[in-house]
Amino acid sequence: VPSPDPAGATRDETVDANRSTYDDPRTFQHETAGPHANGWVDAAEQAAVHRFASRARGQRLLDVGIGTGRTVGLLSLLSDDYVGVDYAPRRVDAARQRFPGADLRVADARDLAAFDDGSFDLVFFSFNGIDYASHDERADVLAEFHRLLSADGVLSYSTLNRDGPSHGERPYQLHRPGRRPDLSARNVARKLAVTAGDPARLWRRPSNYRATRNAAREGSEWSTRPLAALDFSLLQHFITLRGLGAELETAGFVPEVIYESEFLDYRPAREVPVGSTTSSAGGFHVVAHRVAAGDRGEGAAT
Numbered sequence: 001v002p003s004p005d006p007a008g009a010t011r012d013e014t015v016d017a018n019r020s021t022y023d024d025p026r027t028f029q030h031e032t033a034g035p036h037a038n039g040w041v042d043a044a045e046q047a048a049v050h051r052f053a054s055r056a057r058g059q060r061l062l063d064v065g066i067g068t069g070r071t072v073g074l075l076s077l078l079s080d081d082y083v084g085v086d087y088a089p090r091r092v093d094a095a096r097q098r099f100p101g102a103d104l105r106v107a108d109a110r111d112l113a114a115f116d117d118g119s120f121d122l123v124f125f126s127f128n129g130i131d132y133a134s135h136d137e138r139a140d141v142l143a144e145f146h147r148l149l150s151a152d153g154v155l156s157y158s159t160l161n162r163d164g165p166s167h168g169e170r171p172y173q174l175h176r177p178g179r180r181p182d183l184s185a186r187n188v189a190r191k192l193a194v195t196a197g198d199p200a201r202l203w204r205r206p207s208n209y210r211a212t213r214n215a216a217r218e219g220s221e222w223s224t225r226p227l228a229a230l231d232f233s234l235l236q237h238f239i240t241l242r243g244l245g246a247e248l249e250t251a252g253f254v255p256e257v258i259y260e261s262e263f264l265d266y267r268p269a270r271e272v273p274v275g276s277t278t279s280s281a282g283g284f285h286v287v288a289h290r291v292a293a294g295d296r297g298e299g300a301a302t
């Protein structure tokens with residue numbers, strides 16, 4: 001898996017290393033062989049889609065960051081007017097093989113100039129896909145989504161929590177930050193089996209971690225850090241709940257609901273109570289609607 005070159009790399013070059021990582025077929029297995037390969041990544045995603053489904057049915061849908069096609073099989077059931085995009089060409093090829101009839105294109109969420117203003121009624125960016133842009137580019141992505149959506153269009157995306165257990169993970173750790181160690185025989189046996197099946201991960205993970213860590217950045221309500229998934233080769237953006245509310249408001253969106261998300265957790269989704277500014281959840285799945293440019297500042301739910 002390619003690693004960013006910390007020597008002399010600008011922030012955005014480092015972020016483009018995420019794209020190279022995602023375009024490497026060795027990373028596809030993470031999605032195509034996981035328990036979520038043909039379904040929801042967690043209950044929060046399912047609840048979010050259920051929340052907007054009746055409004056999205058038969059409407060113009062843009063599904064961003066389709067990867068190898070998991071969400072194509074889910075969202076295209078809502079409408080025939082469906083376009084799926086991803087910035088990793090090999091991923092789009094893999095998705096086309098799974099869904100030959102679908103309109104799937106190579107496009108980057110940071111620049112969606114190929115699409116006209118107001119040309120979609122729903123924009124969906126699942127599985128923390130927005131987190132692989134730099135902090136500044138993330139604002140560009142949200143501005144593009146605002147431009148592309150119709151007057152009361154719906155935006156739904158998921159994002160990792162800076163106060164959650166994926167933030168600050170290290171190659172050698174007994175448990176995830178803020179979580180209790182799982183020292184059960186089953187978990188220890190599982191970890192030993194993973195390492196026995198791929199001993200090279202013992203050096204690959206710290207090596208990737210060191211390279212990616214050099215590119216980390218810190219803001220008041222966000223940071224970028226190496227993500228344990230894909231062996232610390234990705235630089236991942238994390239945001240606090242407070243920061244998430246602020247970024248939605250700045251971008252011209254009003255949140256309708258924010259669900260707390262935990263990867264592969266299918267217990268009923270928990271809504272973030274209106275007015276909350278902190279959470280220790282793994283991440284969030286947002287359903288928001290667009291505010292017309294002239295109506296901004298009407299207030300967000302968080």
Ligand SMILES: C[S@@+](CC[C@H](N)C(=O)[O-])C[C@H]1O[C@@H](n2cnc3c(N)ncnc32)[C@H](O)[C@@H]1O
Nearest residue numbers: 022065066067070086087088108109127129132
């Ligand atoms: C964690 S994967 C999720 C893939 C798929 N949506 C799923 O849920 O199984 C994130 C996906 O977002 C894509 N992605 C990240 N940043 C992107 C961007 N700026 N524009 C388009 N796609 C992007 C990656 O290539 C990758 O396929």
